[in-house]
Amino acid sequence: MEETKFTIEDRELAELLGRQNFSNKESAVFELMKNCYDAGSAVCDIYINSNFIRIIDYGDGMNYEDVQNKWLHVGKSTKGYKRKGEDRVFTGSKGVGRFALARLGNKARVTSKVEGGVAVLWETNWNYSNLATTKVDFEKGTTIEILELRDKWRENDINNLVDFFKRAYKSKEMSVTVYFEGKAHIIKPIFENLKKGENYSTKIKLEYNNKRMELTVDIDSDEFKQEVVELISPISPKKYFNKFNMEEEFGSSIEDVKLYLSEIGSFSAELYFALDKVPVESFEKYMYKYNNLSHDGTGIILNRNNFSISSLEGKKDWLDIASRALKSPAAATHRTGSWRIRKNQIFGEVVIDKEENKNLKDMANRQGLEEDEYYEVFRYIILFGISKFERYRQDIIRQIDGIQNEAKKDKDEEKKKLREFLKKPSRAIGMSNEELSHLAEEIKDIQREVKEKAKEHKENEQQFKYDVRILNVLATQGLRASSISHELHNKRNILESGYKDVVNALEEFGFWEELNSEEYTRISYKNVPLTLSNLEEVNKRLIAFLDVILNKIEKEKFNSKIDSIEGALNTIVKTWIKEYDWLTINVISKNEVQNKYKISSDVLDVIFDNLILNSIQHNEMKDKLTITIEVDSSNGFLQFKYNDNGTGLNKKYIKDPKRILEVHETSRRDGHGLGMWIVNNTLHMYGGNVIEIRSDNGFHIYFNLKG
Structure with missing residues (x-):
């Protein structure tokens, strides 16, 4: 039998794996930068102007055979886990990243040279491709040139590209610089050199160990002033540390959860919490230490071996933080509602590994991970860790709120001047400057309280709306049950006497004794007396249910x-x-x-x-x-x-x-x-x-x- 292979046109490959496979131009440039990293280069220089994009690395390079057997072999990747003798983990594995060239331009030139070898030049317009030897002025490395660009590149586009790189790349093993109109943009990881008190108030560290199926939650907080330490107990407003058995947390909610929890692999997360600008009244009441911290609201990045997985990094809320907050909009002070962190209050990264977390697979369109059972378990663990912070912080806020409300009652008792003034406004004429000053301060206190109450009312309103939604659902189901109960109640006599009526009829017609014989009771589903007895039990429970339902809604x-x-x-x-x-x-x-x-x-x-x-x-x-x-x-x-x-x-x-x-x-x-x-x-x-x-x-x- 003759061996056969598929044949596909270059232009179709370019369309499917290039233009359609990369959702935006930033992710296409990012993919080509990853090739520089995998080549072992210590430097990646990216030049962009209106006519071309040039990407230069000083890595291994390619010779004639490499281009023919590797570069032009679609879907083939010879990369393993790490570069030999290095800690640098290969980013590529599918053998299709090179088609990012087609997303960026109609033509491409790749010049490459291995150390001590002969340089080669590969050119394509995605209809025809050519490969030849050439001469270059560098010892080793690769230069990629993309011509007839599909997108316009302006200063704003470059800023978007640089911002994306800062979010999506964090390795120190290769420096990356983007050049545009004579200006060099050096890429520095967005979470590098973050400072407590300037960029965030609380750090949340999550460590998941798949062998023990255990999540460690370690919270280091500096959100509140020192006075809070003495005020609340037994909670520490500075530190929280706990370990959780995730098999117990899942319980029976997912089949084979033990398998997923062990095979998902170990991973970690480092998240940061920061409040937006807080009104003066709330800042003072809850004794916050910082106000209006500086952070760019990046969100939570999914990082694998120094590279982001999603081409939509920073834009896609893959943990659904925003929808969680909408579903449970309670303020942190709410006594029974669950406060949920807002999307603009948390940022950081979740770190996974190519080998350790091999069951977390990339989506083909580079927009994140495949949303299978492993992914759902992975997300649940992270959100569970975040919920521990939410509960911890809400417990602190509730205690502070309770203490402040008690203090406010005492303060209200002291507002003598205001009460005197309200009883007889003319008394203000005879007040001394000191008394007028006290009166003015009391009025200011009331103004602050009104603002605070208005904010609290708005937050409570959101929570009450959610509570009402839940109760409306329950009430509606209850009314439906009640309606059916009334209908069945009218047939109560049938439910109560039905069994006896059937048995009496069978006895009268002479069938009952025969139906109770061994011959007719041997097979359970054909056993008429047993079936009738079971129905009698159901009827009794149904009558009890009707009595309960109708009694409860009187x-x-x-x-x-x-x-x-x-x-x-x-x-x-x-x-x-x-x-x-x-x-x-x-x-x-x-x-x-x-x-x-x-x-x-x-x-x-x-x-x-x-x-x-x-x-x-x-x-x-x-x-x-x-x-x-x-x-x-x-x-x-x-x-x-x-x-x-x-x-x-x-x-x-x-x-x-x-x-x-x-x-x-x-x-x-x-x-x-x-x-x-x-x-x-x-x-x-x-x-x-x-x-x-x-x-x-x-x-x-x-x-x-x-x-």
Whole structure:
């Protein structure tokens, strides 16, 4: 059998692998610069004007055979991992980067020479190509000339190219200079010589170890003034360090996650956080150390062995930082919402390796990595690390906000002059200069507070809109369930008596005894009595479901005040015990006074229905589950202790139990992560708070509620 090979025209190759393969001119020049690096050159000089682009390197060069067998062999790359005897990792691997020439111009000339060899000249207009020997005035290296340029190059285009190179190239092994109109632009990595207090306030270092499937989060912060150290506890506003088992974090959310976590390889990230200009009022209130730090909002760069992967570097939000912030727009001060970092507040780089992270593959169009399962796991790990910073910073801001709000209450009490003035404005005439000065200062304080409140209101409005979106979805599903429940409720008699009616009919017609014989019950799916018995169980559960749904949405439940907490809890317990015979719930009431409480029964329904459901869902494999609810009343507050004897918290929450209160936080593959968030939201709405969450011999949560 004769061996055959595809034949393709040069112009088609130039079109497909050149013009269509490079999304912009900057990435095409960048690709040719990478060839200089792979050739081992210590210098790359790029000359650009309106007529040509010339790229010069002083690397290995090529001889006649190299051009024929390597340069002209499309899709062939003889490059391994590193240059022999060097730490320089080869950037190329696909054997198509040379077609960047076609993206930049209609003609190209490549002059090259190996040390001690004969120089060669290859020319093409992408219809015809020629190769010949030539004479040159250099000892070794390669000069590329691109003619009949496809793009115009102006000063602004050069600035864009230089900015792209600064973001996309960071090696010190080869210097790169771009020359345009007599001016030399030396490329210096954008993250070189960054200074804390000038360019950023916080550095976030992430280290992922694939062998241990462990992520280390190391945060070094200088965002707040020294006074904050003494004010807040037990958090340090300067340092955070923790390690996380990512297999536990993923749980069962992705199949074969252990395989992906180990095969993805180890990698690291160094990220920087900086606030934009902060209003004076907020700057003072939260005791920030710096204001209006200088950074260019580059974003997070994906870097592999000193080179960026994406041709859209700096333009593509590959981690979806912006959309995360839109989905959870809460201010850092918000008591239950999750603050998310904004796109213009974080920059830095994620560093991977060509060999270590070989399963993270390039997209053919050079716009990033293939978005497969490895990529999704990779992104999740990085975003998880960022979320640890977000939670850490929000905890600090919340504490400062609480302290400042208490101080403000005391300060409000001291505003005597303003109260006197408001009661009788004419008193200002008889005030001394010192008293007028105090009055003016109090008025300024109020003006600052109004501005701050307006900003806070705007931020809270965004969070409330998100909360309402979630609750609207839940409410809509609830209304749909309610509508169906009403329809089924009208057929309650059929659901209750259907089983008995069918059995009685079969007995009357003389079939029932025969259907119960061994002959007709041997095969389970043909076993009529068993099928009917199963349907009876489903009907019972369905009737219980209807009773619960229709009871929970009665209008009176939202209006009536409770006169007995123990009684209200026992009412909730009855509905659950009725549905789950393997469930025992004990209610213990201490020091309760018969009184009209400020809360209505629906508040307790929301809290305890979610807690009980949470216990059931996490302990479905247990034969018996016992829940104990203790309630105590003191100083206008209701103190609750809720415990179960189940499996307790998932491993990933042991170090940080209150994390389960965050929105969409779940360890269940089919979970929505809303139950505990709703509990926490409800408590805050009614002046309560989660005091402690523990996981020893079951699940334990202690909280209070204004009575």
